[in-house]
Amino acid sequence: MKRWLAAIALAVAAPALLAENAPVVMPEGDYERGRLLFGQCRTCHYPEKEMGHNNGPSLHRIFGQVAGKQPGFEHYSETFREAEFVWTPQLLFLWLADPLAMFPDTTMMARGIPDPQQRADLVTYLKRASVRGVEPSPEEASGPAANTETEL
Numbered sequence: 001m002k003r004w005l006a007a008i009a010l011a012v013a014a015p016a017l018l019a020e021n022a023p024v025v026m027p028e029g030d031y032e033r034g035r036l037l038f039g040q041c042r043t044c045h046y047p048e049k050e051m052g053h054n055n056g057p058s059l060h061r062i063f064g065q066v067a068g069k070q071p072g073f074e075h076y077s078e079t080f081r082e083a084e085f086v087w088t089p090q091l092l093f094l095w096l097a098d099p100l101a102m103f104p105d106t107t108m109m110a111r112g113i114p115d116p117q118q119r120a121d122l123v124t125y126l127k128r129a130s131v132r133g134v135e136p137s138p139e140e141a142s143g144p145a146a147n148t149e150t151e152l
Helices: 002-019 031-043 089-097 116-129 138-142
Strands: 025-027 149-151
Touching: 025 116, 031 116, 089 116
Parallel strands: none
Antiparallel strands: 025 149
8 A cells, every 4th residue: 555655656746846847867878778778678669650559659759748648559557548747758767767666557567677877778769769760979879978977
């Protein structure tokens, strides 16, 4: 019961915190590492528009979209169907740490990615991969210094 209440509080608080421009500090992401990490996500999700939905919703241009509202995807959990928040890189970074803690009734089978660097790498990859025809800059493709952090 406590976990459920904590999850509800996180689901409500995270978007509110982000809306108030509370800083979310995440490491600088690396496009290529994110591309490699995304391989496991590809079981259910595609970032390319032409691929459409899979077992999970398409992640094409996920940032700026209201969660749980993509046309054509009918398998959202009740929590996502009722969601009112917009996906941002910061929120995805927070959510990927433990999706089941934030939304216990989700049908997503991932346990989360506890490593902040790996989460930042995935976010960086999705920022580029979900927009077809946009190649990573040379800096993104070669990767940043490992200890560089960015406040978003």
